[in-house]
Amino acid sequence: MADRFTVLGIETSCDETAAAVVRLEGERVEVLSNVVASQIAAHVPYGGVVPEVAARAHVELIDGVIGRALADSGLDYDGLDGIAATAGPGLIGGVMVGLSAAKGLALARGLPLVAVNHLEGHALSVRLGEAPAPYPFLLLLVSGGHCQLLSVEGVGRAVRLGSTIDDAAGEAFDKIAAALGLDYPGGPALERLAEGGDPTRFSLPRALLDRKDCDFSFSGLKTAAARTADTSVHTEADRRDLAAAVQGAIARQLSERSARAMGRYVEMQGGAGRLFAVAGGVAANRTVRARLEETASAHGFAFTAPPLKYCTDNAAMIALAGAERLRAGMTDGLAAPARPRWPLDEAAARDAPIHKPGRKGAKA
Ligand code: KG4
Ligand code: ZN
Numbered sequence: 001m002a003d004r005f006t007v008l009g010i011e012t013s014c015d016e017t018a019a020a021v022v023r024l025e026g027e028r029v030e031v032l033s034n035v036v037a038s039q040i041a042a043h044v045p046y047g048g049v050v051p052e053v054a055a056r057a058h059v060e061l062i063d064g065v066i067g068r069a070l071a072d073s074g075l076d077y078d079g080l081d082g083i084a085a086t087a088g089p090g091l092i093g094g095v096m097v098g099l100s101a102a103k104g105l106a107l108a109r110g111l112p113l114v115a116v117n118h119l120e121g122h123a124l125s126v127r128l129g130e131a132p133a134p135y136p137f138l139l140l141l142v143s144g145g146h147c148q149l150l151s152v153e154g155v156g157r158a159v160r161l162g163s164t165i166d167d168a169a170g171e172a173f174d175k176i177a178a179a180l181g182l183d184y185p186g187g188p189a190l191e192r193l194a195e196g197g198d199p200t201r202f203s204l205p206r207a208l209l210d211r212k213d214c215d216f217s218f219s220g221l222k223t224a225a226a227r228t229a230d231t232s233v234h235t236e237a238d239r240r241d242l243a244a245a246v247q248g249a250i251a252r253q254l255s256e257r258s259a260r261a262m263g264r265y266v267e268m269q270g271g272a273g274r275l276f277a278v279a280g281g282v283a284a285n286r287t288v289r290a291r292l293e294e295t296a297s298a299h300g301f302a303f304t305a306p307p308l309k310y311c312t313d314n315a316a317m318i319a320l321a322g323a324e325r326l327r328a329g330m331t332d333g334l335a336a337p338a339r340p341r342w343p344l345d346e347a348a349a350r351d352a353p354i355h356k357p358g359r360k361g362a363k364a
Contacts, residue, residue, distance in 0.1 A: 005326050006032070007082045008069065008105070009319025010062075012098030013090025013118045014145065015039045015049045016312070017061040019069035021080070022128075022319035024327065029132050033072035034309065034316045037061045040185065047184050048174070055093030062101050069315070077109045082331070084322020087115035088339030090145070095338040103334050114322040115336035119344040121317035123152045125310045126277040128320060133304055136273040138265045140258050140292065143280030143312075144170035144185070149214050149261040150344065151268060155324035159268070160345035161261045162214025169250055170282045172218035176246050179226040180239055190243050191285050197237075197244030202228055204249045214261045221249055251288045255295040262299040276301040283311045 004025045011018040017039065021032040039057045043049050070076065085102035088095055099115065106113040122141050126133045136153045138161075147170075148163035167175070170187055177186020182193065204224050207217035225246050233239055262276065276296040282288055283305050296303040310316060325331070 003327075005081050005323040006075065006079060007084050007114070007319045007322040007326060008066070008080050009116070009315040009317075009322050010066065010083070010085040010098040010102050011118070011121070011313055011315040011318045012058045012062065012094040013086045013088070014094065014313055015043055015054050016314070017058050017065050018313065018315035019066045020315035020319045021069055021073035021075060022316055022323055024320065024323035027132060027134075029127055029320060031128060031316045032075065033069045034314060035065050035069045035072065036309075036314055037065050044184055047178060049091070051091045051093055054091055055097060058094045058097040062097055066101065066105075077105075077111070080109070080111055082106075082112045082114055082322055082326045083109075084114040084116050084318055084325070086118045086121065086318050087332075087336055088118065088342035090118055090340065092338060092340040095340065099336070099338050103336075107334060112326060112331040113334060113336065114325045114330070115332040116318050116321045116325070117342055117344055118318070119146060119148075119342075120155070120158070120321045122146070122279045123150060123158055123344070124155070124321045124324065125279045125306045125314075125317040126152075126304060128310045128316055129304070129306050133275055133277060134273065136269055137275040137277050138258075138261060138301070140254065140261075140276070140278045141280050142169045142254060142278065142282035142288070144168060144174065146280060147216050147218075149257065151265050155321065155328055156330060158344050160343070160348040161264050162216065162257055164216040164218065166217050166219040167222060169216070169218060169254060170280070172222050172250060173246075173282065173285075175222050176225045179229045180233070180243060187282060187285065190247060191287070193240055194243035194247045194287070195240075197240035197242075199241075199244040199248035201241040202232070202245040204228075204245055206249070207253060212260070214257045214264065216253060216257055218250070218253070221246070247285070247287050251285070251291040254288060255291040258292060259295050259299060262296075262301055274301045275304060277304045279306055279311055281312045284308055
């Protein structure tokens with residue numbers, strides 16, 4: 001059928017080996033299968049993702065994961081219209097494993113290849129829920145490797161309104177969690193520790209107070225939290241209070257910058273698409289989510305977030321980006337390169353890299 005695009009997506013840019021089959025028909029999005037093999041256990045002993053360990057694990061897991069995604073979808077290769085894979089940004093060894101697998105399959109089966117930007121995958125993950133978010137929308141993308149605000153206007157069309165000048169929010173969660181003695185991945189562990197803690201007891205610095213833009217910075221918070229952990233945390237109650245203060249400070253910065261971005265977005269879009277979405281692993285944090293939801297409603301925006309399984313790294317978002325690109329005629333040749341650094345909004349990319357692959361969970 002001319003308006004039906006069924007795509008196998010492959011994701012290997014960090015520590016999840018994932019494959020999924022997604023069908024796009026008009027505005028209807030159907031996830032036919034979604035398989036994620038997490039490597040977290042392999043990285044726990046190191047306190048963060050080790051690129052070499054990740055790349056080897058992707059090689060071992062990829063065939064089985066693709067096979068299962070296809071079997072779960074009930075289709076065979078003849079039922080597919082294209083193969084999509086993350087081509088960056090991310091850890092180069094892992095990206096090459098997934099992209100090469102996709103090229104092999106595309107060549108062997110005579111299917112078009114789509115090289116997908118991982119950030120576009122996260123941006124489009126908002127369209128994987130029950131009711132796909134219509135374009136345009138304002139997106140806060142917060143994960144272990146990324147922290148940016150984007151006006152998402154369509155596939156291949158995202159304008160960056162702000163990004164972190166140092167660490168990503170998830171990276172800050174992970175590093176501060178490590179300073180509090182918590183295991184990798186630290187974000188969820190810190191959220192659990194913060195339960196019942198007093199977020200007002202320790203005061204932590206606020207970043208970039210002299211600026212009026214939508215950029216983020218978490219390195220000052222990280223340093224201050226590590227110092228407080230060293231000097232003032234002696235009891236379990238102290239740990240809980242510091243965890244709550246850190247979580248509150250991160251949530252506050254995310255919502256303050258999002259509020260600014262809402263103003264900029266309204267100037268750009270006029271009345272259209274007053275929808276604010278959050279995606280990426282940090283969107284799982286309930287305090288962060290609640291603050292963002294309040295901020296959206298205070299500024300007249302509807303709020304949405306994809307189901308949790310599509311917030312963290314997955315291949316359904318890559319398959320959907322592949323299907324939308326295929327529909328728009330945006331396919332790639334077999335020479336498509338793996339790009340460890342690949343900004344989504346290339347026009348806004350600065351000299352300084354906005355994404356630091358491989359830092360997810362890494363110790364400070
Ligand atoms: O999207 P994701 O799975 O991978 C990347 O693309 O980076 O995000 C993982 C990040 C980690 O830094 C993890 O600590 C953080 O998301 N995270 C959380 C929570 N769940 C995951 N941070 C705070 N609270 C959580 N509940
Ligand atoms: Zn990601």
